Amino acid sequence: MNNEIITLGENKNEFIINQEFLNAVIEIEKKAKELKKAQEEYKSRLLNEMEEKGIFKISNEEKGISISYIESKNNEEVFHKNEFREKYPDIYDEFITLDGKKKAYLTIRVNND
Secondary structure, X not given: OOOOOEEEOOOOOOEEEOHHHHHXXXXXXXXXXXXXXXXXXXXXXXXXXXXXXXXXXXXXXXXXXXXXXXXXXXXXXXXXXXXXXXXXXXXXXXXXXXXXXXXXXXOOOOOOO
16 A cells, blocks of 8 residues: 655656645635634734733633733834845854754645635
């Protein structure tokens, strides 16, 4: 039995994804988008009410949830790395090391048709 989800097509540059798997991915991505929208809505409502009422933290140990309000900040320091790299490439290179790691990841976009 073949458990592969991606197979090579007749052309070496053609890849075929198992339809059942692909349909599941599309359905999950759509649900994730709906959940993200619902999350943004409830967070917005909570933020507004906590801000209006001056509440900074709500906890419910029984449910295992803690909600914290973090105030907005104005005039926060921001370092413009790209601009600095262009203006001072020698200094930038002096402080850059290539020992960082970034895990591989996927991006998936589903059209809402």
